[in-house]
Amino acid sequence: MFDNMIDIHSHTLWGVDDGSRSLDETMDMCFCSEDSGTGILFVTPHLIYWDSVEELYDRREEKVQILEETLDEQGSSLIIKKGFEILCDDEIFNIKHFKPYTLxxxxxxxxxxxxxxTSEEDVASWCNYLQSFGLVPVIAHPERYGFVHNDPTCINRLSDNGVLFQINAGSPAGAFGDREMQISCQMINRGFADFIGSDAHRINIRNTNMAFYIERYPDAVDMELVRKAAVINPKVILEDLQYIPKREKYLAGL
Ligand SMILES: [Fe+2]
Structure with missing residues (x-):
């Protein structure tokens, strides 16, 4: 499919959340990622509890170091990058320092x-708060939320306010359901899929093989826009560059 994909969302690190359960499973997920065309894999554990965030941060650091050494020993050239997937609720208004937890x-x-x-208003207020620190919110799998299913045009409004979107690789292939498929395909074709991530949790279900799903996208999906989301756009995250999305056409209320 594509070479040098950059998967910005995975739960590949073992023992930090509901993702991988062992170093062996993590290694299998990494080899699966590499074999399917991913060159750079982000490990993004769920960040849910701010009162134990320092402990989570330290565990991620320790395990990434072990993972990088093990990948090196086994001759893998997969590059690991670090991030978190932050679960937002009103508690984030008590947090002032986000930089250690960005991608x-x-x-x-x-x-x-x-x-x-979650409502659109909730999301808009959390994103505004994050933006007040100079951060750029990237909403993970927007196609999976109830408020988006009820009114996909909220994506247009969030986008107009500077929010970006990462769709799950499986969604346009129907792995999450018809509504998720319909919305994610429209997001790609109208230029609203800034990034594609595996959101992999296991080796056997929803794994790191993004190519498997991409090969199964409907014919109507614009593969050049898929390539941009999987290969080109994520480079702005690696280099911390400004990114100005090119939206083709507003999403329709389905
Ligand atoms: Fe996730």
Missing amino acids: NGSRYVLIEFDFGK
Whole structure:
């Protein structure tokens, strides 16, 4: 499919969240990633509890070091980058320092929310707060949220306010359901899929093989825009550069 993909969202690190459960599983996920065309893999554990965030941060550092040494010993050339997937709720208004928790220490911060309870207004206020620190919010899998299913045009408004989007590689292939497929395909074709990530949690289910899903996208999906989201756009995160999205056309209310 594509070479040199940059997967900005995975739960590949073992024992830090509901993702990988062992170093062996992590290694299998890394080899799967590399074999399917990913050159750079972000490990982005869920950041849910701010009262134990320093402990989580230290565990991530320790395990990434072990992972990098093990990959090196086994001759892998996969590059690991670090981030978190921050679960936003009103508690973030108590947090003043986000930089240690961004993607690769950049201005880009990967965020998620409760799937059912969250409203567009909630998301707009959390994103405004993050932006007040000079950060750029990247919403993980927008196609999976109830508030987006109810009114996909909220993506247009969030985008107009400087928010970016990472769709899950499996969504346009139907791995999460029809609604997720419909919204994510439209997001790609209208220029709203800034990044694509595996959001891999395991080796056997929703794994790090993004190419497997990309090969199964409907014919109507613009593969050049998929390539940009998987290979080109994530470079701005690696280099902490400004990114100005090119939206083709507003999303329609489905
Ligand atoms: Fe995730």
